[in-house]
Amino acid sequence: MAEAKTLQPQPFWRVKRLGEMTSAEWESLCDGCGRCCLLKLQDEETERVAYVDVACRLLDHEACRCKDYPNRAAHVPDCVRLTPEAVEEIGWLPVTCAYRLIDEGKDLPWWHPLVSGRAETVHEAGVSVRGRIFASETDVGVDELEDRIVGWPGKWPKAARSAPKPRQARKR
Template structure:
């Protein structure tokens, strides 16, 4: 058994292999919710409306390799873009690693279980509206997608030896 720290604690986003980079995505689906930006104030507002390619149950893209063919404005994250994008959720692993933070307890790389992102309440499962069912985005404005997930404490499993990171205020 190795005591070496995990890759996200020792590498920058730029140093990661493609596999490491892809594994940082916890599958919460928050970044795939539509956002609105006020043209005058530049204020960002979140909605609960999911991109038409987001499966709101699995919180995975229905056609990830070809997503830009269907949704041309889908943003392909890169280390450079992560540093400049202001709409990544505060719990996004790309954002956390870029800021020198650790991953939350429910992240699959920490928990070892892809379902903890959902059972913890951190994903959009049960809270997202499919794009084709929504009428006006303005009717689906919500704060929670842009806030740190605050699941009930009962949802936190006891993971032996794993620290439970506390969310940063104001993130």
């Protein structure tokens, strides 16, 4: 007799579009990388966006989370509130961003906390801004920002491209 296979329900991000997610599901998509909290410069002629290694004044550089997420717009009026519509329109979301990935029909990577079950994997994979921020926006003048342009926020870190191999026990 053939063994019956138990069907496991698919995770919500594989079966729902962004606009169909509950508030809790939506918020859980944020991997805590902090890349979207880096300041960005936009060329007026080409509209090309460049990241700088200077962070929003509310970003906790170690935790890579907003220090006052519920009230962020009161402190940073131009903070972008992500919505399904905004995700489609914004051209600067990092390539590793879960909202962008899901909008593009892709799956979440191995290091995303919803997949790994651990918040630290986003840091271990080198995706987060932890240890890569030069300063907060309050410590850098606007005229200095062009000198702080960096390319890494627009790229997949090598460590994030494939899941690490499980460690094997050493023979004694």
